[in-house]
Amino acid sequence: MTTREHINEYFNGRPFMVLCALALIAATVVALMLGVHSAPAESEGLFFSLKGRLIEHGPLSVSINVLSLLATGGIMLALNKVFSYVRAVTHLFVSAFFLLQLAHPAGLVSFNAGTLLCLLTSIAILPLFASYQDRHAQRSIFLIFAIVAAGSMFHYGFLFLIPAFILGFLNMGVFNLKGLLAMLFGLVTPFWIVLGLGIVAPSGFTAPHINGIWTLSGQPWTNLTLVLAVITALLGIVLAVMNLMTIMNYRMQTRVYNAFFVFVLVMAVIAMCIDYSNVTVYLPLLGLMTAIQIAHFHTLRIMFQHRYIFILLLIAGCIGLFAAYVLMS
DSSP, X not given: OOHHHHHHHHHHSHHHHHHHHHHHHHHHHHHHHTTOOOOOOOOBOSSSBOOSOSSOSHHHHHHHHHHHHHHXXXXXXXXXXXXXXXXXXXXXXXXXXXXXXXXXXXXXXXXXXXXXXXXXXXXXXXXXXXXXXXXXXXXXXXXXXXXXXXXXXXXXXXXXXXXXXXXXXXXXXXXXXXXXXXXXXXXXXXXXXXXXXXXXXXXXXXXXXXXXXXXXXXXXXXXXXXXXXXXXXXXXXXXXXXXXXXXXXXXXXXXXHHHHHHHHXXXXXXXXXHSGGGHHHHHHHHHHHHHHHHHHHHHHOTTOGGGHHHHHHHHHHHHHHXXXXXXXX
C-alpha cells in the first residue's frame, strides 16, 4: 500500500474521527475563552418561544450542546452499521460533520435549536429506515410526525422536515391509506394534548414569520455564517449530483436510504432561502447531510489516490473559518 493510500485510509478510519471529536471539544473551549457569543435565535415556535438559549445555565448549556453533537455523530455511525447507507467501511461522514460544526463556533457555545433539530432528525431516521417495505409501519409514521409536530411548537423550523419525511416514507413503500391517517394523527396529537390540558390556548398560536433571502439587500460577504452556509450548501448539492450516478447502481434499499438524505439536504437549503433569519438553525442539519455526501465522494473514488487532498482542503477551510469567526467576534 502506497503512502497516498495510507492517508486515504486514515481519513476513513476511527482515529481520525476521534481526532475530529477532540478538535470539536477543543474548539468549543477556545470559543468560550475568547468570548464568542451564541448564534441568536430570532424566531418562535407555533406556541412556545425558543429565543436565546434553550438552557440558561452556561456550562450546562455548552456541555449538552457538545454532547448532542457527539451523540448525533454516534447515532449516524450506528445507523450506518445497521443499514449500510454508505457501503464502504468508513467513519468519514462523522468526521466531516464534526469539522463542519467546528467551522461555526457560535453554534458550539450553547445548546440551540439547530443542534436539537439535527439530533432529533438523526434519531427519527431509525424508525424511518426500519420501516422499509413494511406495510404495518403506521407506528413509525405516527411517531416521527408526532416528534416533528411537537418540535414545531417550539421552533417552526421543524415544519420543513414534514415534506422530507413524507417523501421518505413514500420511497420506503409504506405510505398507504393507513399510513396517511397515521401521519395526520401524529401531526395533530401533540397539539391536541397541549390544548386539551390547557397548557396553551388557541389564541397563543403564532404563525411563522418568514424572512426570505430575497428580502436581503447588500448582505456583506464578510458575514461568515452566510459564507459557511453557501459553501456547505453548494458542496452538498454538487457532491450529491456527482455521487448519484454511482448510487443509482446500488440495490433498491440502499438507493432509497440515500434518497432520503438528499431530500433533507434539499429541504435544508430551501429552508435557509425561505427563512434566512434562522439560517443558523438549519446549518447543523445541512452540515450532517453534506458530510454524508463527502463520505460517498471519498469512498466511491478509490481509483483516485489523490482524493485525500479534498479532505485536507476541507480541514483547512473549516479551521480557517473558525479562526476568522473567532478573530472577528
